[in-house]
Amino acid sequence: MLKQIASTPNKDGKNTNRITATVGKYLVERLQDVGIKHVFGVPGDYVLDLIDRVVESPMEFVGTCNELNAGYAADGYARLNGIGAVMVTYDVGGFSLFNAVAGACAERVPLVVISGSPHSARRRNRALMHHLATDYRLQFDIFSRITACAVHLTNAAEAPEKIDRALKLCLQQKRPVYIEIPMDIVGQQCSEPTKTSFDLDLTSDQEALREAVEEASEMLKKAKRPAILAGVEIDRFQLREPLSRLMEVCGFPLAVTIDGKTAIPEEHPQFIGIYQGGISRKEVIDVIESADCLLSLGAWFTDVGSGGFTANLDSNRIISAKEDRVRVRHHFYTEVYLRDFIESLIRSLNGKFPLLLQDELSVPKPLEKYTVRPKENITVGRLFERLDHFLSDEMVLVPDTGDALFGAAELRVNEPDSFICQAYYMSIGYALPAALGLSLARPDKRAVVIIGDGAFQMTAQELSTIIRQKVAPIVFLLNNDGYVIERLIHDGPYNEIQQWAYHRLPPVFGECHSVRAQTEDELEAALAEAEAITDRLVFVEVILDRNDCTEALGRITAIYAKMSSSSRK
Amino acid sequence: MLKQIASTPNKDGKNTNRITATVGKYLVERLQDVGIKHVFGVPGDYVLDLIDRVVESPMEFVGTCNELNAGYAADGYARLNGIGAVMVTYDVGGFSLFNAVAGACAERVPLVVISGSPHSARRRNRALMHHLATDYRLQFDIFSRITACAVHLTNAAEAPEKIDRALKLCLQQKRPVYIEIPMDIVGQQCSEPTKTSFDLDLTSDQEALREAVEEASEMLKKAKRPAILAGVEIDRFQLREPLSRLMEVCGFPLAVTIDGKTAIPEEHPQFIGIYQGGISRKEVIDVIESADCLLSLGAWFTDVGSGGFTANLDSNRIISAKEDRVRVRHHFYTEVYLRDFIESLIRSLNGKFPLLLQDELSVPKPLEKYTVRPKENITVGRLFERLDHFLSDEMVLVPDTGDALFGAAELRVNEPDSFICQAYYMSIGYALPAALGLSLARPDKRAVVIIGDGAFQMTAQELSTIIRQKVAPIVFLLNNDGYVIERLIHDGPYNEIQQWAYHRLPPVFGECHSVRAQTEDELEAALAEAEAITDRLVFVEVILDRNDCTEALGRITAIYAKMSSSSRK
16 A cells, blocks of 8 residues: 655656755654644643644644643544644643553554654763653653654764654554654754655555465355454555445454444444344344355454454354454464455456355444423433434444443444444543544544543543533433443442533533533534534533433443452452 | 651550551552542442442542542642542543543642443453553553553452552652452452551652762852742652752752742742743842752743743853753762752751852842722733732642633732642633642632633633532632633634633532622622622623733743744745
């Protein structure tokens, strides 16, 4: 795969390299080359020269209230833009950002982390500069643990190669990278960008690929009840299109993991639902667990993704292809990349299946009619039932961790890029800043955030930047007076939180529409307003009973409560 | 020094060790033994069993809105309580907390960081548990870089020794320590606490101590214009009392660094002011820079502390004693502890000086009379002038980084423990959560927070926990529409921030008193209310001109602006 980056042909058709005089300008050119239009961050003296270069460029610098939120926003941006960037000052900035980048690493999000740092001379004489926690290696060292590549620019001459290497690995591995630039290096001269594209190709070991595909094909052809399980990597490595062709060729039924929800449109006739171990719908369990050959593509066996490790799958029947390796039963093929494997499998299986399996599939049920029950208090079950009617293909659903996620997972999503969540890392509070980022990445889509009150309190101030940037998400704040997910797993007084007048908060930050809904007719009014008011934030505080939760959350927390209590013995 | 910890004598006067059946209970007992009454944190499933143990104990668990804020609160608590503790869940919790702990490390604050983690069996088989960023070593490894001691409890038998070692080093080194406890270990049985005290004595190398004191005494006795510079370690290592005796014995004039502001009461006749390099008051520069022997005690030569490295000091005339070493001119004595050095110096100098130097000192000027100018807009200079009259010994001043700090540094503070700031690490937003912590540590003191709008936006939600905990700080929000400190160093559009209706924010979180003051008479009214309303948060939004700043900030930012622009060349 070649990532095309912009280049300017001159009159006789050859590429001319733009003049870039300094390291700062080189970086900023390259960020644009890979498609970044917005850089998130918080200003601080060690990084101001770098931010100046962003401000001078066609890119926009988006200042957030704090660095953690900048990281979440850049993560949300990267998920819909293909890559994102965040720029912070040294130590106080980088360390505050760390959790967001760790999340991007865990969830495979390509995020360029750029930190300014003190003048090289200060570093050499180990001066006690403000913001320095311990030593001048620390920030570099800890980011090198959560990035595909960490570089520290110690002189201008090496800057182009280091910057290019970091950006290439970011795009290739879909993980964060880290670039640290001392303030004196920013303005130093370096060579101009010479390449016009990054070669992102990763070539599979052809012999291993051939053998893996032969073996997999044989198993699949012999199978009586084959099935596919698609996971998060389909989305991250942009493999929706080849997956769709594979499904067409084989006709197998397909389930997705919770973090792979947008691997195919849910209206696809072969789509059967979300597989999440023992807490899945019965029809899905029947197909996936009784498959005599299960083709798992880019799926991770995480605890939450497998329903608290309740997946009942026989490893003797599984072919599992991931990013860079294929496992068949109990042996591995390494250096076999997921895209190559799927493409080869398509060629190998083409014409071998009469698509007969489709007939046996359970066709997704049409949406049940929703009739408002005026004056009745809203329940979380009814809320999600209603949202399933409300959501459109022009919206991106952004559920935060908690009941919001488990409820949203069951909503119908057909468009790719229409469901963004941290279904594995699960850092609460992520969704709100992420909605800022993805709204800027995709102005054609409207973000719909669903977030619990405990999560909201973590990052609430980022509503301010949402308002400031004039993006217009709809935020549903589920006010159930505390950490409901923890109440179900393991209750205690610490699951109570301070009760805010949530709907009165957004107007403190600026112009928006904010309401409170306790009954179904109030919810109807709020939804109608949300549809009508499309030019600014619409905030809906939904009052729920403190013990109300979705069935899905009830199922999974019962398993965790059991695990938790058994760990105490 | 022996840290006495509580023990229960039985009838015949011998100590009986209390029964503690489990690792969780052992930890909680020990936290109480070292004097902790409040544990800050955010619940999360891997740490709920540990929090349960806190909740069952006489200690209080104080849940904050997010982990960074929990860390800041625990830091503020530790500064006034002698030690503090924070408890979080794995990875998402620990990583969000990291910046606060890095700050505590940089500023020498004894903070016990406790993290739950997944079940040991999950760790052994490297299960993909939610919240896990990369691998099960990462959190331990990064915290080991910013702590005096990091321990991971892998079995119950070793838990008592590891917990005791961590707590001892926390108290001894005045740095954070890290304790990681897998959720299955919490309930396992371990031995009971056997010791009733930690031996915190650090014994100086007696020969080195004797020689260092002899050499220092000779230099000081020969000096015609000796002076003392006291720094941050006087406060952190609780050396105010010996310092005071030393001053009595020698009669030398004394200046403090900005982070050592509370080393002695400012009304002390030998106190001459804050020394901050070339930006200090002229009288202070005269005494310190022309001293023919400068005795520096526990002072760090940081960039901000030395006025952007403008201190003009001749190292041939300096005796500098720190934590564990003494430097005389250009040679070092190691393993000489600051307390021992001061005590020995007192004995060596006693009776050698007739205190004649006191007469020559500039006596601190009495406070100038402040007359309200009704209808006039408040300026930051006038605000600090007014606050100097308003503050009392029963208050703790908590200025955040920025003009708040530089203005507050010049206010008169006589009581120890009455000035808390991050004058070195300078992580903006620290002061607000720190005020929560120190209010709980010292209910007899009232916290007075001064914070800029940019800093406030970082951690604003912690007003919620302040209200919830019914502590009653006074918060002065300096609304100058952006990052004024950066505007002065290096301006750009990124120094503008979203303008909030700040005074309308606190009532969203709960019951409090919140007002806005633009003119001097409005400020008077607000101060009168703040004095009258002592049972809840009083929040005063002070409207300032966007370019208004204190003279002190003007002086230091001019130096930084110059350094910053020269680094671009």
